[in-house]
Amino acid sequence: MRKVRVRFAPSPTGPLHIGGVRTALYNYLFARQHGGDMILRIEDTDQTRFVPGAEDYIIEALDWLGIKFDEGVHLGGPFGPYRQSDRKPLYRQYADQLLRDGWAYYAFDKPEALDAKRKEYEAQKKTFQYDCNTRLSMENSLSLPADEVQRRIESGDPYVVRFKFPDDIDITVHDLIRGDVTMNSRLLDDKVLFKSDGMPTYHLANIVDDHLMEISHVIRGEEWLPSAPLHVMLYKAFGWEDTMPFFAHLPLLLKPDGNGKLSKRDGDRLGFPVFPLDWKNPQTGEMSSGYREQGYLPEAVVNMLALLGWNPGNDQELMSMDELIRLFSIEHISKSGAKFNVEKAKWFNHEYLQQCSNERLADMFQPQLQEHGVNASRDYVVKVVGMMKERLNFPQELWDQTHYFFVAPTQYDPKAVSKRWKPGMPKHIAQAIHILQTVPFEYDAIHQALLEDYIKGNELNMGQIMNSIRLAVVGTTVGPDMITLILTIGKEETIARLQRAIDTLGEVEQ
Numbered sequence: 001m002r003k004v005r006v007r008f009a010p011s012p013t014g015p016l017h018i019g020g021v022r023t024a025l026y027n028y029l030f031a032r033q034h035g036g037d038m039i040l041r042i043e044d045t046d047q048t049r050f051v052p053g054a055e056d057y058i059i060e061a062l063d064w065l066g067i068k069f070d071e072g073v074h075l076g077g078p079f080g081p082y083r084q085s086d087r088k089p090l091y092r093q094y095a096d097q098l099l100r101d102g103w104a105y106y107a108f109d110k111p112e113a114l115d116a117k118r119k120e121y122e123a124q125k126k127t128f129q130y131d132c133n134t135r136l137s138m139e140n141s142l143s144l145p146a147d148e149v150q151r152r153i154e155s156g157d158p159y160v161v162r163f164k165f166p167d168d169i170d171i172t173v174h175d176l177i178r179g180d181v182t183m184n185s186r187l188l189d190d191k192v193l194f195k196s197d198g199m200p201t202y203h204l205a206n207i208v209d210d211h212l213m214e215i216s217h218v219i220r221g222e223e224w225l226p227s228a229p230l231h232v233m234l235y236k237a238f239g240w241e242d243t244m245p246f247f248a249h250l251p252l253l254l255k256p257d258g259n260g261k262l263s264k265r266d267g268d269r270l271g272f273p274v275f276p277l278d279w280k281n282p283q284t285g286e287m288s289s290g291y292r293e294q295g296y297l298p299e300a301v302v303n304m305l306a307l308l309g310w311n312p313g314n315d316q317e318l319m320s321m322d323e324l325i326r327l328f329s330i331e332h333i334s335k336s337g338a339k340f341n342v343e344k345a346k347w348f349n350h351e352y353l354q355q356c357s358n359e360r361l362a363d364m365f366q367p368q369l370q371e372h373g374v375n376a377s378r379d380y381v382v383k384v385v386g387m388m389k390e391r392l393n394f395p396q397e398l399w400d401q402t403h404y405f406f407v408a409p410t411q412y413d414p415k416a417v418s419k420r421w422k423p424g425m426p427k428h429i430a431q432a433i434h435i436l437q438t439v440p441f442e443y444d445a446i447h448q449a450l451l452e453d454y455i456k457g458n459e460l461n462m463g464q465i466m467n468s469i470r471l472a473v474v475g476t477t478v479g480p481d482m483i484t485l486i487l488t489i490g491k492e493e494t495i496a497r498l499q500r501a502i503d504t505l506g507e508v509e510q
């Protein structure tokens with residue numbers, strides 16, 4: 001078998017959509033599983049759609065996710081250059097080969113003439129297609145006399161080179177996911193292969209590059225399936241059928257309700273990112289949010305995306321990159337579209353946050369602590385995040401969940417006060433202070449003296465007293481186990497907070 005070589009071939013037309021990330025991921029998993037090579041090729045032949053910064057964005061996003069390359073625009077390699085605009089001089093000869101062998105022709109039609117043709121068809125409720133049925137009514141080297149064609153070329157008339165589909169043949173694409181897909185050439189348009197600006201189009205450059213870069217498998221989005229018959233014909237036309245790659249067209253990523261393709265606007269509307277990283281449109285300044293900045297862990301994004309359109313053949317959901325590499329198979333990619341599910345995305349993030357070491361979480365927490373002017377010891381921060389992480393979906397929630405470990409409350413939740421701070425409470429809190437001052441500062445000793453001996457022993461109201469202590473320490477009635485909390489923030493600090501509550505809330509009238 002040939003060496004597995006796959007490529008991810010984005011066009012730098014903006015930020016990389018999450019569907020594109022999934023394509024890159026599947027290519028990566030496939031390459032790694034087969035000990036093959038993964039290549040990053042930038043397809044920038046359409047200069048009108050070029051967006052500055054997009055290429056760097058793509059590289060940064062895939063790097064963040066741990067999708068690594070063996071060759072590519074950022075790494076170099078034996079099959080470079082890997083940016084199509086840098087390969088510009090090599091495509092012309094391939095267009096010439098097709099012209100010479102009768103697989104392509106020159107077309108001189110001006111944009112206005114093509115527009116007029118389209119309008120003429122529209123008026124009759126038809127769609128114009130430049131194909132075997134219409135090509136002889138257009139201005140090209142098939143319809144014009146040879147000397148006229150020669151004259152136009154020599155005098156510098158702009159032209160494009162179009163593929164010439166044979167009339168009425170069935171073209172079959174063997175797709176690893178969908179099986180055989182057959183289309184008749186009468187339905188296919190004579191796509192432009194080479195443009196008047198001297199650049200190849202996507203179709204020509206893509207096939208030439210896949211061939212020259214010895215690509216063994218083309219794994220890409222379903223939106224390219226309609227182009228696949230042309231690609232298959234191009235391999236035939238060039239005489240490269242023997243080394244034609246295998247094709248696998250991935251199912252679409254659908255909106256959460258399953259109605260149509262997941263778009264950027266869905267993300268904005270439903271409150272989840274459709275891009276891996278934040279992106280600022282350099283032309284309009286418009287911002288789009290990314291998974292990274294929203295607090296998603298790369299492992300969670302990778303795991304979630306892997307399962308959007310593929311499954312391991314059982315219902316296992318949590319898989320590391322290494323497991324995914326081991327388990328991935330094209331046979332288990334589904335044919336139907338995969339619905340995006342934001343709750344599931346959050347669930348994955350929650351799960352991966354639990355797997356994060358407390359040290360890593362503490363690092364993520366550092367900016368929030370700084371923002372709030374907190375200067376706590378590393379050990380203390382590590383301990384607190386360890387205690388509280390099971391409540392988190394995102395690291396951004398850390399401050400909300402843990403602030404009372406770092407700063408004393410400055411006010412008390414009025415609802416909780418009226419519910420819990422009852423007449424006689426200052427006396428009970430003062431007793432709690434006394435207990436903390438006298439018994440060993442240990443879990444069991446505090447539990448015995450405060451809960452058992454004082455509260456239960458005197459038949460006092462456990463809920464009211466413990467919640468009032470919590471109110472004094474936290475400011476509300478949330479938080480982890482009360483004694484654990486007291487032990488964590490320390491004796492002095494607890495006593496100070498209890499005293500402050502007595503001073504602030506005082507006695508309540510009967």
Ligand code: GLU
Nearest residue numbers: 009010011043206220224
């Ligand atoms: N440049 C194409 C894209 O942006 C690549 C399609 C392919 O993989 O052949 O999707």
